[in-house]
Amino acid sequence: MGNAWMARGSCREVDPELFFPTSGRGVNEAKRVCASCEVVTQCLEYALAENIEHGIWGGKSERERRRILRARRVDVRPYRRLSSTV
Numbered sequence: 749m750g751n752a753w754m755a756r757g758s759c760r761e762v763d764p765e766l767f768f769p770t771s772g773r774g775v776n777e778a779k780r781v782c783a784s785c786e787v788v789t790q791c792l793e794y795a796l797a798e799n800i801e802h803g804i805w806g807g808k809s810e811r812e813r814r815r816i817l818r819a820r821r822v823d824v825r826p827y828r829r830l831s832s833t834v
């Protein structure tokens with residue numbers, strides 16, 4: 749995945765500190781910017797693929813991204829088991 753999408757992010761005109769919040773209120777402010785971002789999907793997938801641990805990416809907090817990764821691992825395991833028997 750290239751990084752050209754980054755130039756189109758809604759956050760490019762916002763203080764980057766906003767995306768590294770220290771409170772729930774700060775998280776919500778960052779998420780509000782992400783909500784109107786045209787590259788929110790690319791941003792989230794990038795953060796998941798790169799295992800970025802800190803900050804708000806793709807409108808998701810660190811905890812939310814960990815949950816997504818866990819859910820994807822659970823979804824993938826049965827497929828691997830099936831495909832190894834074919």
Ligand code: SF4
Nearest residue numbers: 757759782785791806
């Ligand atoms: S989704 Fe949020 S963090 Fe990602 S590029 Fe858009 S505004 Fe920036």
